[in-house]
Every structure is written in C-alpha cells, then in structure tokens.
Amino acid sequence: MTWKRRSFLAAGIGAGLAFASGARAVARKGNKRPIAPSKTQVQSRSAPLKSARTALVPFDAAPFPYHGSLPGSSTPFLNVNENGRKGHRTRSGHVYWEDQTYNDNRVLLHIPKGFDIRRPALMLVFFHGHGATLERDVLARQKVPGQISASNANVVLVAPQLAVDAKDSSAGKFWQPGAFGRFIGEAGQQLSHLHGDRKSRRTFASMPIVIVAYSGGYVAAASAIERGGLKKRVRGVVLLDSLYGDLDKFAKWIEADPSAFFVSVYLGSTRNQNAQLEGILAAHDVTVSGEIDNRLASGGVAVVPGGGGRHRDLLTRAWVENPIIDLLDRLPEYKR
Structure with a gap:
C-alpha cells in the first residue's frame, strides 16, 4: 500500500514537558512467568532517532468507516x-x-526521540473515550504522545480515531474477526515508513503490543482481544476507568494467558463493574492485587483506585501525575 500522510505534527511533541513519575507500588502476589522481549532478528542498523516523529495517517484497516x-x-x-x-x-x-x-480513518502515530529500533520495543495501542478527536484530545489534552516522549521507554504509539467527538463506544471494523490484526499489520508498515528505514518493517511487524483503553474505549479493547486474531502478541491490557461492560471478554482473556498483565483503574463510574470482575476472577482462582506491580511484564492482574481526580482528567492526573509515564516505567525491559 502507498503510504499517505495527511499532515505532520510538530516533531518535538512533549520534548519540553517536565513530567514527574510517581512512587512505586509494592509487588503483588500470584504466579508469574516473566515476559521476554521479542526475539525477532533486527535487520535495521539505524541509530536512535534524533527527533520525535508524529503523524496523522489514513489507514485502510481503520475502525471507521464501517x-x-x-x-x-x-x-x-x-x-x-x-x-x-x-x-x-x-x-x-x-x-x-x-x-x-464515522468517516475519519486517520490514526495518530508517534515515535519518540531516542527510539532505538535495535533494542526491544513495544507498540502501545490507545483507544480514546467518548467525545474525543485525535488532535484536540489524544494529542493536546491527554498528552499521550508527550507522555511517551517524556518517558524513557522504547515505545511507539498507535491511536486510531473511533467515533468522532461522540458519546458512542462503537468498535467499527474491530467487531469483525481478524480486523484488529489487519489493522496492526498496517500499523507496522506505516510505522516503518515514519521511522524512515525500510529494514525496520520486520521489527514493527512483530513487536509486542500493550492496549490502553480510556473510558468508552473498552469496546474496541474487548473486541481486539476477543477476535483480533493476534493471540499472544498482546502482552498487556490497561483500562483507565473503562470497565463499563464486556466483563466476560476481559475475564476470558485474563484466564487464557496468565503471562500477560491486566490493570484496571477505576473511579466511581466503574467501581461496581470492577468489583464484579474481581468476583468473576476469584471464582476461577485468579489472584487479583489491589496494587500495580513494579514489573508489569511479570504478568498478573491488578484492580486499583484511580485517585481523587476527575474522570475527564484521568490521562494526566490519576494515582500519579501522567499515569502513562508511570505505567511505562514499570516495563524496564523496554527502556530506550
């Protein structure tokens, strides 16, 4: 497919922000099997990027139009x-x-300054909530690319536009079997183009995935893990006040792969659903911690309160300021 870029955003997104990571929680109990970084042979010899690269890119496999x-x-x-x-x-x-x-097929891609294709890396897929656009909310208000840049993580961002500025959690094409897998395949191609080294394509096409869903993004997340076709390539799921439904789908995924991690952060709006999920998992002898592990890649399940902030501000003020930085700090296997 020919690579198209509708617009480049500022290359140094978040470079001047002084983000502070929060205190670490104690490790949780439970059986764990550490997740090893991908062993895919790296073809590229490119040096770490000298500047961040951010773009809004049309995707054929985007969730919308549907x-x-x-x-x-x-x-x-x-x-x-x-x-x-x-x-x-x-x-x-x-x-x-x-x-x-339902007619915006763009995806926000971000590769931070210092990203090193030769080192173990993760793809973070972010599903925004209701009433959001990529530029106004994911980029500017929630500062998702900025937090990735401000972290020390060797992580790239893939954030599709869902329903534009609407109170609708529809997952679009991701409801269809294998559609999320096709989307991730296209993301690997587009990230390779954005990176600028064609030899990086094989690495982007196989790197492990962590899904982060905020608010109404839970439907896309549940569809991705249930029928996306990627099996164990998804190494973690994080729900940020997002467990409004699909509890059975998340519980089934958790039970199917104990080596992957699952974190659900709740405020008042999802407190009851999180308690229900804990009950479902307890009935199946799955250990649930009330604290986020210092090393997420060890696997396990955590259900934790999100702090005293507002639902709208959770992406920048939760249990710590700028929680995505804190989460990435808990994945030291993927440092830049």
Missing part, C-alpha cells in the same frame, strides 16, 4: 437513512451521521 452489521445481529450499523444520508442510532436513541462521526 459498513457492516452490529455484533451478533444482521442489523446494519448504519441503521438510519434520511434522503440518502446514513447514520447510526445508538441505544440511547441519539443519531450520529456517517459523514460527521
């Missing part, structure tokens, strides 16, 4: 048609139009 059916039914997702204009009526009865809400 012209399929609602999960588990034959009802089309675009279930409203007014004089040829198609839209989706949500369960609440609100209608969102395809040309405004």
Whole structure:
C-alpha cells in the first residue's frame, strides 16, 4: 500500500514537558512467568532517532468507516437513512451521521526521540473515550504522545480515531474477526515508513503490543482481544476507568494467558463493574492485587483506585501525575 500522510505534527511533541513519575507500588502476589522481549532478528542498523516523529495517517484497516452489521445481529450499523444520508442510532436513541462521526480513518502515530529500533520495543495501542478527536484530545489534552516522549521507554504509539467527538463506544471494523490484526499489520508498515528505514518493517511487524483503553474505549479493547486474531502478541491490557461492560471478554482473556498483565483503574463510574470482575476472577482462582506491580511484564492482574481526580482528567492526573509515564516505567525491559 502507498503510504499517505495527511499532515505532520510538530516533531518535538512533549520534548519540553517536565513530567514527574510517581512512587512505586509494592509487588503483588500470584504466579508469574516473566515476559521476554521479542526475539525477532533486527535487520535495521539505524541509530536512535534524533527527533520525535508524529503523524496523522489514513489507514485502510481503520475502525471507521464501517459498513457492516452490529455484533451478533444482521442489523446494519448504519441503521438510519434520511434522503440518502446514513447514520447510526445508538441505544440511547441519539443519531450520529456517517459523514460527521464515522468517516475519519486517520490514526495518530508517534515515535519518540531516542527510539532505538535495535533494542526491544513495544507498540502501545490507545483507544480514546467518548467525545474525543485525535488532535484536540489524544494529542493536546491527554498528552499521550508527550507522555511517551517524556518517558524513557522504547515505545511507539498507535491511536486510531473511533467515533468522532461522540458519546458512542462503537468498535467499527474491530467487531469483525481478524480486523484488529489487519489493522496492526498496517500499523507496522506505516510505522516503518515514519521511522524512515525500510529494514525496520520486520521489527514493527512483530513487536509486542500493550492496549490502553480510556473510558468508552473498552469496546474496541474487548473486541481486539476477543477476535483480533493476534493471540499472544498482546502482552498487556490497561483500562483507565473503562470497565463499563464486556466483563466476560476481559475475564476470558485474563484466564487464557496468565503471562500477560491486566490493570484496571477505576473511579466511581466503574467501581461496581470492577468489583464484579474481581468476583468473576476469584471464582476461577485468579489472584487479583489491589496494587500495580513494579514489573508489569511479570504478568498478573491488578484492580486499583484511580485517585481523587476527575474522570475527564484521568490521562494526566490519576494515582500519579501522567499515569502513562508511570505505567511505562514499570516495563524496564523496554527502556530506550
């Protein structure tokens, strides 16, 4: 596929921010099997990047536009048609139009300054919540690329646009079997282009994945791990006040791979659902900790309170300031 870039953003995103990481929690109990970094042979000999690279890139495999059916039914997702204009009526009865809400196929890609393709690396896939756009919220307000740059992690970001600025958690194409895997395959190609060394493609195509979902992003996360087709390439899932539903899907994934890690952070809006998930896991003899492990790659499950901040501010003020930095600090296997 020909690589397309709609717009380059400032190359030094977050370079001047002084982010502070928080105190470490004590290690949790439970059986653990450390996750070794990918052993894929690195073809590239490129030196660490001298500047960050950030772009909004159209993807063929993006979650939207989506012209399929609602999960588990034959009802089309675009279930409203007014004089040829198609839209989706949500369960609440609100209608969102395809040309405004479900027609953005761009993905925010970010490779931080100092990223070294020769070292073990992770791909962080971020699913935003309701009422969000990539530029205004993921980039500027939530500072997800900035936090990755400010960390010392050898991590790249892949953040697809879901429903644009809407109260809708729809996963679009990710509802379809294998669609998330195809999306990740395209992400590897596009990251290789953004990196600038064609020999890096094999590494991007095989690096381990951590999924971070905020708020309404839980539907995309659950669909990705249930039917994405990537099996054990997803090494961790982090839900940031995001466990509004699909508890059975997350529980099944947790039980299927004890070597992967699962962290669910809750505020008042998801407190009950997290308690329910703990009950489900306890019934299946899965140990759940109330603290995040210092070494996430050891695997295990943690369900923890998110601090005293607001739901809207959770990406920058949670149990610590700038929680993505803190999470990445707990993956020392992937330092730059």
